[in-house]
Amino acid sequence: MAQAISPPEVAAESGKERYSSDAAGLGKARAGVFMAPALLLIAAFLVFPALWVLYLGLTNYRLTGVAAAEPQFVGLDNLLDAASNPTFWSSTWLTVEFVLGSAVIGQVVLGFTIAWLLRDKRGPIKRVVEGLVILAWILPSAIVSFLWVALLDRDAGTLNALLGMPGMAWLLDHPMLSIIVFNTWRGTAFSMMLYGAALGNVPPSHLESARLAGASGWQQLRDVVFPHIRGHILTNLLLISLWTFNDFSPFLLTAGGPDGKSEVLAVHVYKVALQGGELGYGAAVSTIILLINLVVAVFYLRLLRSKK
Amino acid sequence: MAAIELRGLTKVYPGGVKALDALDLVIPDGEFFALLGPSGCGKTTLLRTIAGLETATGGAVVIGGRDVTGVQPGGRDVAMVFQDYALFPHMDVTDNIAYPLRIKKVPKGTRREKAAEVGARLGLEHLMDRRPGQLSGGQQQRVALARVMATQAQAYLFDEPLSNLDARLRLEARTFLKKLQRELGVTTVFVTHDQAEALAMADRMAVMEAGHIRQIGTPSEVFQRPANTFVAAFIGSTPMNLLDGIVRGDTLEVAGCKVAVPDSAAGLLSDGEQIVYGVRPEYLAYSAEPADGAFGGKVAIVENLGAAHLVTLDVGGVSVQAVVPEGSEPAVGDDGFALPRRDRALIYRNGELV
Amino acid sequence: MTRFVLGRIGFYTMIAVLLAFFTIPLLWLVTAPFTSDPTYEVRVPDFTWDNFKAVVEHPYALPSLWNSVVLSVGTALLVVIFSALAAYALSRVRVPGRDALLYALLLLSSIITGTAAMVPLFQLAVELNLIDSQMGLILILTGGLLPAAIFMLKDFMDSTPKSYEESARVFGASPLQIVRHVVVPVVRPGLATIAVWSVANVWGNFLMPYLLLSDVEKQPAAVITYTLYTEGGQANLSMLSTFGLLYSIPVVLMYLFVSKKYGFRFHGGIKR
Numbered sequence: 015m016a017q018a019i020s021p022p023e024v025a026a027e028s029g030k031e032r033y034s035s036d037a038a039g040l041g042k043a044r045a046g047v048f049m050a051p052a053l054l055l056i057a058a059f060l061v062f063p064a065l066w067v068l069y070l071g072l073t074n075y076r077l078t079g080v081a082a083a084e085p086q087f088v089g090l091d092n093l094l095d096a097a098s099n100p101t102f103w104s105s106t107w108l109t110v111e112f113v114l115g116s117a118v119i120g121q122v123v124l125g126f127t128i129a130w131l132l133r134d135k136r137g138p139i140k141r142v143v144e145g146l147v148i149l150a151w152i153l154p155s156a157i158v159s160f161l162w163v164a165l166l167d168r169d170a171g172t173l174n175a176l177l178g179m180p181g182m183a184w185l186l187d188h189p190m191l192s193i194i195v196f197n198t199w200r201g202t203a204f205s206m207m208l209y210g211a212a213l214g215n216v217p218p219s220h221l222e223s224a225r226l227a228g229a230s231g232w233q234q235l236r237d238v239v240f241p242h243i244r245g246h247i248l249t250n251l252l253l254i255s256l257w258t259f260n261d262f263s264p265f266l267l268t269a270g271g272p273d274g275k276s277e278v279l280a281v282h283v284y285k286v287a288l289q290g291g292e293l294g295y296g297a298a299v300s301t302i303i304l305l306i307n308l309v310v311a312v313f314y315l316r317l318l319r320s321k322k
Numbered sequence: 323m324a325a326i327e328l329r330g331l332t333k334v335y336p337g338g339v340k341a342l343d344a345l346d347l348v349i350p351d352g353e354f355f356a357l358l359g360p361s362g363c364g365k366t367t368l369l370r371t372i373a374g375l376e377t378a379t380g381g382a383v384v385i386g387g388r389d390v391t392g393v394q395p396g397g398r399d400v401a402m403v404f405q406d407y408a409l410f411p412h413m414d415v416t417d418n419i420a421y422p423l424r425i426k427k428v429p430k431g432t433r434r435e436k437a438a439e440v441g442a443r444l445g446l447e448h449l450m451d452r453r454p455g456q457l458s459g460g461q462q463q464r465v466a467l468a469r470v471m472a473t474q475a476q477a478y479l480f481d482e483p484l485s486n487l488d489a490r491l492r493l494e495a496r497t498f499l500k501k502l503q504r505e506l507g508v509t510t511v512f513v514t515h516d517q518a519e520a521l522a523m524a525d526r527m528a529v530m531e532a533g534h535i536r537q538i539g540t541p542s543e544v545f546q547r548p549a550n551t552f553v554a555a556f557i558g559s560t561p562m563n564l565l566d567g568i569v570r571g572d573t574l575e576v577a578g579c580k581v582a583v584p585d586s587a588a589g590l591l592s593d594g595e596q597i598v599y600g601v602r603p604e605y606l607a608y609s610a611e612p613a614d615g616a617f618g619g620k621v622a623i624v625e626n627l628g629a630a631h632l633v634t635l636d637v638g639g640v641s642v643q644a645v646v647p648e649g650s651e652p653a654v655g656d657d658g659f660a661l662p663r664r665d666r667a668l669i670y671r672n673g674e675l676v
Numbered sequence: 677m678t679r680f681v682l683g684r685i686g687f688y689t690m691i692a693v694l695l696a697f698f699t700i701p702l703l704w705l706v707t708a709p710f711t712s713d714p715t716y717e718v719r720v721p722d723f724t725w726d727n728f729k730a731v732v733e734h735p736y737a738l739p740s741l742w743n744s745v746v747l748s749v750g751t752a753l754l755v756v757i758f759s760a761l762a763a764y765a766l767s768r769v770r771v772p773g774r775d776a777l778l779y780a781l782l783l784l785s786s787i788i789t790g791t792a793a794m795v796p797l798f799q800l801a802v803e804l805n806l807i808d809s810q811m812g813l814i815l816i817l818t819g820g821l822l823p824a825a826i827f828m829l830k831d832f833m834d835s836t837p838k839s840y841e842e843s844a845r846v847f848g849a850s851p852l853q854i855v856r857h858v859v860v861p862v863v864r865p866g867l868a869t870i871a872v873w874s875v876a877n878v879w880g881n882f883l884m885p886y887l888l889l890s891d892v893e894k895q896p897a898a899v900i901t902y903t904l905y906t907e908g909g910q911a912n913l914s915m916l917s918t919f920g921l922l923y924s925i926p927v928v929l930m931y932l933f934v935s936k937k938y939g940f941r942f943h944g945g946i947k948r
Contacts, residue, residue: 032367033366038851039851045769048762051762056823059818063797131691146702150701150702152927154924156880157923160905262790266882293795300793307789308787396850400846410857411861422848425844
C-alpha cells in the first residue's frame with residue numbers, strides 16, 4: 015500500500031481559465047462515467063476498510079471462537095486495553111526509536127551528505143554511488159531483508175568477518191540497531207535524490223558570492239544552502255517519517271524479536287491481530303496508526319501548500 | 323461557402339466577466355476577415371464561439387443562413403487551424419490531412435488519395451510520410467491548412483495563423499495565405515494581434531477592445547479614418563499623433579500652434595470645443611522652414627526606420643512625430659516644422675471621429 | 677594547498693566508506709548464486725550453474741515468479757486503465773467538488789497504508805471468502821495505487837495541450853473518438869510511466885500477498901523468498917541466493933530501461 019513515491023505537490027488550483035477546458039466535449043455525465051471505476055475501487059478497497067477498521071476497533075471480534083461468530087460491541091474497551099497494555103507502549107516507544115533513528119537521523123543525514131558530496135560532480139563516481147544507493151531502494155524488500163540477515167549472520171556473516179568479531183549475533187543482541195541501520199541503508203535513496211534536486215536549485219551565484227567572500231564549505235552550507243532548502247528538509251522529514259512509521263520490513267528481518275525487542279507497531283498489529291487472532295484489539299491499534307498518519311499527512315500537505 | 327453572421331452575441335464567464343458584449347457582425351461569403359485587437363479583447367473567444375468551442379451566453383451565430391448557436395462544434399461545417407497547428411504527433415502527414423475525412427467515414431483508400439491531392443496542391447508531396455515533428459514551422463502550417471482544405475467546410479477559422487512562424491517566414495506566409503484564400507474563395511476569419519498583418523491580409527476587419535467591436539471596415543478605411551482614438555492609436559506601425567486642441571473660430575489651436583481644420587471636419591466644429599487632433603507621422607510634411615498651419619519646435623529625437631526617419635519634435639512640451647524621407651533628416655536640436663495634410667488629418671470629439 | 681589536499685583525501689575517504697556501506701550487503705547476492713554449496717560467507721565463486729538448476733527444479737520457485745508477474749501486470753493494467761479515464765475526466769471537465777476530491781485522493785494515498793489497513797482487509801477477506809483470490813488481491817492493490825496514479829496522470833494531462841482534442845472536435849469527432857484517436861496516443865508516455873511504477877510497487881510487495889494468499893502455489897516471489905528462509909530449520913542458501921537474484925533482476929532492468937528512456941527517477945510527478 016505505501017507508495018514508493020512522494021505524493022506530488024498540490025498544484026495551486028485556480029478557476030481563472032479563460033476558455034472552456036473540456037476540449038473534447040466530454041460533458042459532466044461522461045466525466046462521471048469515466049471516473050466511476052476508479053472511484054468505486056478506491057471506495058471499496060481503500061475508504062471502506064479505513065472506515066470498517068473504526069467499527070472493528072469497537073468490537074471484540076476474534077478470528078476463532080465465540081467472538082468470531084457473534085462479535086459484540088465493546089465500545090472503547092479495546093482502546094483502554096491498549097492503553098494499559100505494556101507491550102503496546104513498548105512497541106510504540108520502539109517505533110519512535112525506529113523513526114527517529116532511521117528516518118530523522120539516518121536517512122536525512124545520510125541522504126543529504128551524499129547529495130552534498132556529489133553536488134557538482136558528473137562522471138562515473140556520481141553514477142556509481144547513486145546507482146548503488148538506488149539499487150538498495152528498488153530491490154524487493156524480501157530480498158534485501160535476507161541480504162542483511164546474511165550480512166549480520168553470527169558465524170559466517172560478512173560484517174563480523176570485516177570487523178573481526180566472530181560470534182557477534184547482531185540481530186539477537188542489537189535488534190533495534192540492526193533494523194535502524196537496515197532501514198537507513200534501504201531508504202536513503204529518496205532523500206538523496208530529493209536533496210540532490212534541492213541543491214541543484216540553489217543559485218550557483220549565491221554560492222560563488224559566498225566563496226569569494228571567503229566562506230568555507232561549512233559556512234557556505236550554513237549560510238547559503240540551508241536557508242534555501244529549509245522548506246525541503248521539513249517536508250522530506252515528514253514524508254519519510256510517515257513511511258518509516260508504516261514500514262513492515264522489520265518483520266522480515268527480526269519478526270519483532272527476540273521477545274518483542276524490535277516489535278514496532280506495524281509488527282505489533284500483525285502479531286496481535288493476525289497471529290494472535292484478536293482482530294478487535296488489532297483494529298483499535300490500527301485506528302491509532304491511521305490517526306497518526308492522518309495528522310502527519312495533513313501537516314505535510316499544509317506545508318506543501320504554503321510553500322507555493 | 324457561406325456568410326457568417328453574429329447577432330447580439332454575448333459571452334459571459336462564470337466570474338461575471340463579459341468576454342463578448344452583444345456583438346453584431348456580418349461577414350459576406352468568400353471574405354478574408356480579420357479580428358484584430360490587443361490581448362484580452364475577446365477576439366479568440368469570438369473565434370472559438372463561432373467554432374462552437376465556447377457556448378454563447380446570449381445572441382446567435384448564423385453560418386450559411388443556418389442558426390448554429392446550439393449546434394456542437396463538429397456539426398457547424400467550419401474548420402479551424404489552431405495557433406500551434408495541433409497536428410497529431412502520432413500520425414503522418416497523410417493521416418493528419420485525411421483525418422476529417424476519416425471522421426466522415428470516407429473509406430481509407432479514397433481519403434488517402436484526397437489527402438495526397440490536397441497535399442500536392444500545397445507543395446507537400448515529398449513530406450506525406452513524415453511525422454509532424456520532422457517538419458519545419460512553415461511545413462507544419464501548410465499541413466494544417468491542407469487538413470482544413472480537405473474538409474471542404476463552408477468557413478475557415480484561423481487562430482493567430484502566423485504567430486508560430488519566425489519573422490522572415492511570416493512575411494512569406496502572409497502572401498501565401500492571401501493568395502490561397504483568394505483561390506479557394508472560402509469565407510475565412512482569422513484572429514491576430516498584429517495590426518500590420520491584419521492590414522496586409524484582410525479584405526475587411528473588425529478592431530476589438532474589451533469585448534466590443536470598435537470599428538469594422540476595410541484596411542484602408544481603418545487606417546485612414548479610424549472611428550475612434552482607440553483604433554487610431556492601435557493601427558499603424560508608427561503611432562498616430564493624437565494631440566489635444568481647442569477650436570478657435572475657423573482654425574484650431576493644437577499644441578500651442580495654429581493649425582487648419584482638416585477637410586473631413588469642415589463645418590462640423592463649434593468654437594471653443596475641446597478636441598483631439600489626429601494625424602499620422604506619415605502625413606506630416608517636414609521642413610526646416612516655417613510654414614503656416616505647421617507644428618513648429620525643436621528636434622528632440624531622430625530614429626532611423628530604414629528608408630525613412632522618424633523625427634520627434636518638441637512642440638512646446640508636446641511630442642509630435644513626423645516621418646521624413648531619407649536624405650532630408652534633420653539633426654537633433656534643429657528647428658523643424660511639420661505641416662499636416664488637410665485631407666488626412668482627423669478630429670476626435672470625446673474619443674469619436676468627427 | 678594542504679587544505680585542498682586534505683579536502684580531497686576527505687572526499688575520497690567518504691566516498692569509499694559510502695561505496696563500502698552500500699556495496700557490501702549486496703555482494704552476497706552476486707557471489708552466492710554462482711558458488712556451489714554457498715554459506716553466508718562472501719567468497720569468490722567457483723562459477724557453477726547447479727544452483728540455477730535447483731531453482732528450476734524447485735516446485736514453487738519459478739511458478740512464484742510467474743505469480744509475481746501475474747499480480748504486477750494485472751494490477752498495472754487495471755491501474756493504468758482506470759486512472760487514465762479518471763485523470764482525463766478530472767483534467768478536462770470541471771466536475772463539482774473536483775478540488776476537494778483531488779485533495780482527498782492525495783490524503784488517502786498517504787494515510788491508508790498496508791500497515792494501517794491489514795486488519796480490516798484481512799478480516800473482510802476472511803468474511804467474504806476472498807482469501808486466496810489472486811483477483812481479489814489485484815483489486816486491493818489497484819485500489820491502493822489508484823489515488824497517486826490519478827494524481828500523477830492528471831498532472832501530466834493538465835500540461836498536455838488541449839488543441840489536439842479541440843481540433844479533432846471541430847472536425848466532427850465525437851468525444852469517445854477523440855479519446856481514442858487523439859488523447860490516448862498523445863499521453864502514452866504518461867501511461868507507460870504509471871504502468872512501470874505500478875509494476876515496481878507490486879513486484880516487491882510482501883505484506884498484502886502474505887496476508888491474503890495462503891495457497892503456496894499462488895504466492896508471488898516476495899512471499900516465497902520469505903518462506904524459504906523461515907520455514908524449516910536451515911535456510912536453503914543456494915535456493916535463496918539464486919532465486920533472490922532471479923527475482924531481483926526484473927526490477928533492476930525496468931529501472932535501467934525507464935531511466936534511460938525518460939531520464940527521470942521515481943520521485944513524484946512525471947517529467948515530460
